[in-house]
Amino acid sequence: MNRILKWGLAIGGGALTVESLRWAFSVTNGPSQRYEAWEKAPYREFPNKVLIVGGGFGGFTAAKKASDLTKGRDDVGVMVISRENFFTFWPMLAGAIAGGTETKNVAQPIRRGLISSGVSFRRAEMESIDHENKLVNVSGTVTGREQQIPYDHLILAMGGEPAYFGIPGVEEHCISMTGIGTAEEIRNRVIERYEQTILMRGEVPQSALTFVVIGGGATGTETAAELHSLVHDVLPPDYPNIDPDRVKIILVDSNEQILKELDPALRRAARKRLDGMQIQVINNVRAEEVTGGKVSLDDGQEIAAENVIWTAGARASLKLEDLGELPSDARKGLAVDAYCRVEGYENIWGIGDCAANINGEGEPIPPNAQAATQGGELVAKNVVAAIDGEELETFEYQALGQLVELGSQFAVNDVLGIKFSGFAASLFWRATYLYKLPIGQNRIRIAADWMLDVFFKPAATQIRDREL
Template sequence: ATGVEVAAELHALVHDILTPDYPNINPHRVKIVLVDSNEQILKELDPALRRTARKKLADLQIEVRNEVRAREIKADRVILSDGQEIPTENAIWTAGARASEKLDDLPLPADERKGLKTDAFMRVEGHGNVWGVGDCAATVEEDGTPVPPNAQAATQEGKAVARNILAAIDGGEMRPFDYKPVGQLVEIGSDFAVNQVMNVKFSGLIASLFWRATYLYKLESPQSRARIAADWILDLFFDPAVTQIRDRT
C-alpha cells in the first residue's frame, strides 16, 4: 500500500502544491510510474477495491506496471527485471519490510525474506523453545497460510505467543495462531481512499475521512493529535508553502 500512497502524494505535490508557485513548470511533463511485483496492486484488498484504486491512479495519470521488479537503479534510469528501462533521476524505494540482518548470524531456518520459519504455534521449526513473531518471523496459520508482515498481525502475534509460552511452561495446551485482520485503509490523495474494515468495503471521500479519523485515534500523544488535526484543518483553506514542506506524520 505504501507505493500506491506515495505515488498519489507525489502527484498532489506536483499538481496541487508546486504548480501554483512555479507556473513555468508543466506538471504534465512529470510522469509517475509505480512498479509492483505482484499481479495486482493492493493484493490484501477485495478485488472490487483494487479495481477502484487502479482506476483512481489511472485518473491521476499514474502508470502502473505489475509483475515486474526493479533489477537495478542507476543515476539516470531504472532497469526492470524484464529488461525494460524507465528514464528517471528520481527513484523512490517502497519495498516491504525484511527481517533483521542480525538473524543471519543465528543457526535458525529462514525463508527467502530472511524471516524465521515457524509453525502454527509460532515456534521456530526444529526448535521447541525458540519463538518468532513480527517482522523477524515468517508466521503461518494452522492451514499453512502466510500471515502478512504488518503491524496489526504483529500485535496479535505478540499476544498469541505470550499465551503459548505460558502454556508451554505450565504444561498446558498451546493454540495455533489465528490471524484476524481488522481491515486495510489506503489513502490515495487527500480526498480519496479505499477501505476494507471488518469485511465492509467503501471508497471515496467518506473513506478518506475515516482514514484520517482512524489515524488520529491511533496516535498515542494528545499533542500529536492536536497538531496534525490542526494541520489538516488549515490545509482546507491554505496551501502549504513550498519552502515549508515537511513530513507531518
C-alpha cells in the first residue's frame, strides 16, 4: 500500500508539475494562435488547402505538424474533419473496464487544440470524394444535407475497424472494440450478469458468469486482466453474495502463446501473471462459431458462455469501400508509396491504420499508434514539401517498443530492446502513456484518477438509459 501510494503520488505530482510549467510558460508567452479562433482567414480562401480526414493518432498529429510548419505563412490552410470531436486514446481504453481510468478522460478533446493552432475543424463524416473538382462530400450537418469541402492536398487517416473474418455469429454476439463506449459496455455486461444473479438468488447457469475473450494480443490480454480486476477488486463490496471465483475468464488465442509479438521471457511473465489470476488461457485454437450461449472452437471444444469479447482481428476503415477508385486492400488499406502518397495520385495521401504504409525499402510498417503518429509527422512534412516543390522524405519507421499492462500493478514492457516486467514496469507504462496523452488537462485528470484509486475503489456504476 505504502509503495503504491508513494509511486501514485510521484506520478501524479510529476504530471501536475509538468502541466503547471507548461501553463506558466503559455501564460508568459501568450496564446500561440495563428489567427482568431473563428477563422478570420477562412480555410476556403487559402491558395493551398490541406484537408485531413480523421482526427485520431495520425490525423491529429499531421494537423498539428502541418500547422507548425506553416505558422508564419498565409498560403497554406489546414482543416480536419472527423466523425467525433475527440480522439480515442486506444491504449488506455482497456483500463476503463474496471473503472481505474474514466472513459471521458480516454477521449481526448481535439477542437480547442486544433483551432488554437490555426487548424480549422469540422465534426463531420466523409462520404465520398469528387476527384475531378477536388471536393470531399461530408454528412453530419444539422439539416442532414451533404456539404462539400475543397482540398488541394487530401490526407486520409480514417483508422481501422475490427475484422470478423466471416466467422458466424461473431459480429452479432460479441462485444468488439469499436469505439470509446466499449469499455463501459463490457463493465455494464458484467454488472448486468451480477444483477441477474442476485435476482435469481444465485440460480444462474455458469454460462452467464463465463467471459470469453477471443484474441491473445495486447488488447485481448489487457481486457482479460481488467475483467479480473473488475470482478475481484471492484465489485465484491457491492455484491458480497457473489463469490468472485464463480466468474470464469477464458482467453482464447490462435497462436502457440499469447502476446506473440513480445519476447519469450515477457510472454512467460505475462502468462504466469494470468495463471495467478486464474484466467484460463487456451492456445492454438480458433473460434469457429459464436452463438448467444456458446463459443465453438476449431478443435471441437465448446465453451458455454453468454459473454464474448472479440479482439482477434483488425482491418482498414470500411469507408475505403466507398472510395473504390482509390487502390486499396480490404484488410491492409490504401496502397501508398514510401512517401505516404496514394499510388497513382500526387495530392492524396494515406497514413495510420487505413493505409498500407511502407518504408524506403518497401517493407510494411505495422498498424499501431506509434506508426500512425510518425506517419502523421512525415505526411505533414511531405505535403508542405510538395506545395513548395521540394524533395519528399521516405517513411523510416522507428519501433520504440511495446508496453502491455495486466491490471494496475503489473506490466510487461519492451522498450528499445530493454525488457522488464512487474510493478516498476506498470509505473513505466503509466508514466509513458501520461506523457504521450496529447491533451494536457486529460493528463492531469487521469493522473488524479490513478491517485484516487489508491484510496477509493472505483464506483461500480452501470450507466444505462431506461428501456422504454
